[in-house]
Structure formats: structure tokens, C-alpha cells
Amino acid sequence: MRISIFGIGYVGAVSCGCLASLGHTVIGVDVAADKVAMLNAGQSPIVEAEIDALIAEAVKAGRLTATSDVAAAVLASDISFISVGTPSAADGSVSMVAVDAVATAIGQAIRGKAGAHSVVMRSTVPPGTAETRVIPILERESGRTHGDGLFYYSNPEFLREGSSVRDFHAPPFTLIGAPAGDDATALRALYAPVGGAFQITSYRTAESVKYLSNVYHAVKLAFANEAGAVLAAHGVDAREAFRLFCEDRVLNISAAYLRPGFSFGGSCLPKDTRSFLALAEAGGVAPTLLGQLLPSNQAGIERTFATIAGFAADHGERRVALFGLAFKQGTDDLRESPFVTLAERMLGRGYDLAIFDRSVQVARLTGSNRAYISREIPHLERLMVEAPGAALAGRKIAVVGHIAPADRPAMLAALDGHTVLDLTGMAELRDHPGIHYHGLCW
Numbered sequence: 001m002r003i004s005i006f007g008i009g010y011v012g013a014v015s016c017g018c019l020a021s022l023g024h025t026v027i028g029v030d031v032a033a034d035k036v037a038m039l040n041a042g043q044s045p046i047v048e049a050e051i052d053a054l055i056a057e058a059v060k061a062g063r064l065t066a067t068s069d070v071a072a073a074v075l076a077s078d079i080s081f082i083s084v085g086t087p088s089a090a091d092g093s094v095s096m097v098a099v100d101a102v103a104t105a106i107g108q109a110i111r112g113k114a115g116a117h118s119v120v121m122r123s124t125v126p127p128g129t130a131e132t133r134v135i136p137i138l139e140r141e142s143g144r145t146h147g148d149g150l151f152y153y154s155n156p157e158f159l160r161e162g163s164s165v166r167d168f169h170a171p172p173f174t175l176i177g178a179p180a181g182d183d184a185t186a187l188r189a190l191y192a193p194v195g196g197a198f199q200i201t202s203y204r205t206a207e208s209v210k211y212l213s214n215v216y217h218a219v220k221l222a223f224a225n226e227a228g229a230v231l232a233a234h235g236v237d238a239r240e241a242f243r244l245f246c247e248d249r250v251l252n253i254s255a256a257y258l259r260p261g262f263s264f265g266g267s268c269l270p271k272d273t274r275s276f277l278a279l280a281e282a283g284g285v286a287p288t289l290l291g292q293l294l295p296s297n298q299a300g301i302e303r304t305f306a307t308i309a310g311f312a313a314d315h316g317e318r319r320v321a322l323f324g325l326a327f328k329q330g331t332d333d334l335r336e337s338p339f340v341t342l343a344e345r346m347l348g349r350g351y352d353l354a355i356f357d358r359s360v361q362v363a364r365l366t367g368s369n370r371a372y373i374s375r376e377i378p379h380l381e382r383l384m385v386e387a388p389g390a391a392l393a394g395r396k397i398a399v400v401g402h403i404a405p406a407d408r409p410a411m412l413a414a415l416d417g418h419t420v421l422d423l424t425g426m427a428e429l430r431d432h433p434g435i436h437y438h439g440l441c442w
């Protein structure tokens with residue numbers, strides 16, 4: 001393929017060397033004349049393992065050149081990769097100055113070109129950039145309509161400096177944001193030699209996954225460093241503790257607990273977080289990250305309540321059916337249940353609640369958990385109903401925290417025109433006709 005790469009910094013230079021090494025004809029484009037000159041002289045503009053030889057070889061073979069002439073680069077290529085910098089602006093948001101400039105220049109160059117041209121965003125940009133920013137710029141400047149001689153893809157870069165050539169050849173996956181129905185055939189062919197799964201999704205999702213990845217890596221590092229300091233303050237070898245912690249690939253290093261949804265609760269997570277915070281304090285370690293976990297969890301309950309309050313304002317009434325009271329489905333354990341907190345929050349604001357949770361009812365009948373209910377939440381006990389239909393009758397708003405599979409048909413049958421807030425992501429609910437469905441964050 002004939003590829004132009006805009007921005008020959010850490011990402012762009014690696015792409016230049018690696019794509020040329022796969023046999024493609026590559027043109028690096030940069031506003032920095034010194035980087036252009038270095039590349040043309042067969043030298044890498046960045047310090048990075050294994051890249052010097054790749055670039056020297058590609059330039060010598062005539063497969064890699066550099067220029068600052070945007071039009072010439074666009075004319076001589078079929079596809080342009082954008083890997084310009086997106087640094088922090090003064091307010092912490094991302095600066096899109098270079099992205100805007102390069103999209104404008106590429107768009108203008110496409111206007112003067114006969115054939116089709118594709119543009120691929122490799123820089124890290126916020127969700128919405130494709131649809132609300134770059135495609136409009138490209139369409140305006142090129143005079144073309146997206147999909148007709150002009151194609152745009154989002155293709156976040158996941159390489160790490162220091163091992164980026166190796167990462168290029170063994171990516172965690174290749175992620176492409178594309179319009180619905182576009183199979184990104186050219187990119188599929190381009191990346192075929194490097195292997196790894198090829199994932200196609202919407203522009204916004206692809207743009208988001210890059211942010212999720214880096215923020216998650218930051219969370220992991222901050223967690224390891226802070227928790228490690230707490231352990232060390234209590235005489236523990238934190239490296240050894242973390243080595244063993246990482247041996248658990250089922251719950252610790254896995255997709256477990258990584259589905260966005262409603263707040264956590266139960267008898268262990270809040271309690272053990274609090275006691276770890278007490279260990280931090282006793283050890284003189286400021287729990288800057290860990291101290292935010294319970295407030296963050298509480299904020300999730302507040303956001304959910306605010307959503308329910310919005311529905312109540314729309315309907316002009318505060319009668320709500322709540323499905324689920326125990327901290328999760330299939331248990332009668334009400335200790336630190338976020339659903340109890342949510343129910344209390346609604347009651348405090350004068351809501352008229354009906355609550356259905358079969359496990360808690362069974363508990364009440366058999367006496368298990370009874371002392372807790374009578375002692376802590378006797379006022380909730382009298383709001384419990386014995387069938388899903390009884391919760392929904394006369395109410396327009398339903399909040400579905402959880403419900404046992406056996407009770408779902410009865411709930412679905414009784415839903416009729418309700419506004420439903422799904423806190424759990426229940427497929428049957430999402431597809432149910434005749435309701436106003438709202439997913440918590442999907």
C-alpha cells in the first residue's frame with residue numbers, strides 16, 4: 001500500500017519503520033523540518049529500541065521518505081495516518097490544535113486529488129472526535145461526502161515507548177472505529193501480518209477504549225503503589241503479596257468486576273475497604289486513591305437517584321417499583337446493600353415505594369436475616385410485595401436492580417408503558433416492547 005503518516009514523533013516514527021518493513025511505501029510528514037531531514041537521511045527522529053535499523057533499511061530501499069509537503073504526500077498515497085500530538089491543554093482537556101491543523105491540510109489536499117482517499121486517526125482523541133470534529137473538517141475542506149471518495153477510520157495506538165516495535169508486531173488487538181456496515185477491508189489487510197484480534201466497533205467506542213486503557217493502567221499503578229506502601233508500613237513484602245495477588249486470574253486479573261453498572265455493597269467490600277483505610281492511617285500512608293473508593297461508590301447511588309428523580313419529575317409523581325433489595329441477586333444478605341441505600345434515599349424524599357425481592361421475602365418467612373431487617377430497616381419490610389405485578393400496579397416508574405430468572409416472566413408480563421431504569425443490563429428488558437427503557441450507562 002501507499003501510506004502517508006502525519007506526525008513522525010514516537011507513534012509516527014514507529015509506524016513509518018514498521019509499515020515500511022512490511023513492504024509498504026511510506027511517506028512521513030511533519031511540520032518539524034529537522035525530523036523530516038533526519039528521516040530522509042535514514043535516521044530515526046526518536047530514541048527507541050530496534051527502530052534505527054528498520055528506518056535506515058527502509059530509507060535505503062526507497063520504501064520510506066519524508067516531507068513537509070502535505071499535498072504531495074496525499075497525492076502519492078491512498079491512505080493517511082494521523083499521529084500528531086494531542087497534549088494536555090491548560091485546563092486538562094486535550095489540545096486538538098494539531099489534529100485540526102492536519103485534518104484541514106489533508107482535506108485541502110484531497111480536494112486536488114482524483115482518486116479516493118482514506119484517513120486513519122492514530123492519535124488519542126476524545127469520544128465524538130470522528131463525528132463531530134474530524135469528518136466535518138475533512139468533508140468541508142475536501143468538498144467530498146464521507147463514504148464517497150473519502151473514508152475515515154479511528155485506529156487507536158496501544159504501543160508502549162521502549163518496546164514499541166515489539167508491541168507493533170504483537171498488539172493486544174487491532175481496534176478500528178468505522179461507520180456501521182464498513183468492514184475496513186484495507187486496514188484488515190494492512191494489519192493481517194501482525195496478528196491479534198481485529199475488532200471493529202463504532203468511532204466513539206474505539207476512541208473511548210484508548211482512554212479506558214490508559215486510565216485503567218493509571219488506576220492499576222496507583223493502586224499497586226499505594227496499597228504496596230500500606231503493606232510495607234505493616235512489615236509486608238508488597239512485591240511478594242502482589243505477585244501472589246496476580247496469580248488469581250479468576251477474580252483479580254480478569255474481566256471480573258469490570259462491567260460498568262450500579263454501586264457495590266455487601267458484607268465484605270465496604271467493610272474490608274474501611275479496614276484497609278484504617279491500616280493506611282495506622283501506617284502513616286495517605287490513602288489518596290483508596291480513600292476515594294467508598295465516596296465514589298456513594299456517588300453512583302446519588303447519580304442513580306438523580307436519574308429516578310428526573311423520571312419522577314417527568315411523570316409528575318413519585319410512585320416507584322424497586323426490584324431487588326439484597327446487595328445482589330440470589331442472596332438474602334442486606335448488609336450494606338446499595339439498594340437499601342437507594343430505597344432509603346427515595347423514602348427520604350417522599351417517594352412511595354413498592355419493593356420486590358423474593359430472596360429477602362424467603363428470608364423473612366424463614367427467619368434468616370430477620371433480626372437485621374427488624375433492627376435496621378423495619379420501615380422497608382412493610383414496603384415489600386410478594387409478586388412483581390403487585391409492585392408495578394398503579395406505578396409508572398420501575399427500577400430494576402436485580403430479579404431472579406424465575407420471576408422475570410411475571411415482571412415482564414406486568415410491564416405496560418412503564419419507564420424502566422435497568423441497573424443491571426437485562427437483555428429481556430432492553431428488548432421488551434411497550435416500555436420506556438433506560439440503561440444505567442449503556
Ligand SMILES: NC(=O)c1ccc[n+]([C@@H]2O[C@H](COP(=O)([O-])OP(=O)(O)OC[C@H]3O[C@@H](n4cnc5c(N)ncnc54)[C@H](O)[C@@H]3O)[C@@H](O)[C@H]2O)c1
Pocket residue numbers: 006007008009010011012029030031032035083084085086098101102122123124125157158159160161
Ligand atoms: N507516545 C506513546 O507511547 C503513545 C502511545 C499511544 C498513543 N499515543 C498518542 O499518539 C499521539 C502522538 O503521540 P507521540 O508521542 O508520537 O507525539 P509526539 O509529540 O512525539 O509527535 C507528534 C508529532 O506530530 C508533529 N506534528 C504536529 N502538528 C503537525 C501537523 N500539523 N502536521 C504534521 N505533523 C505535525 C510534531 O512535530 C511531532 O513530530 C498522541 O495522541 C498520543 O497521545 C502515544
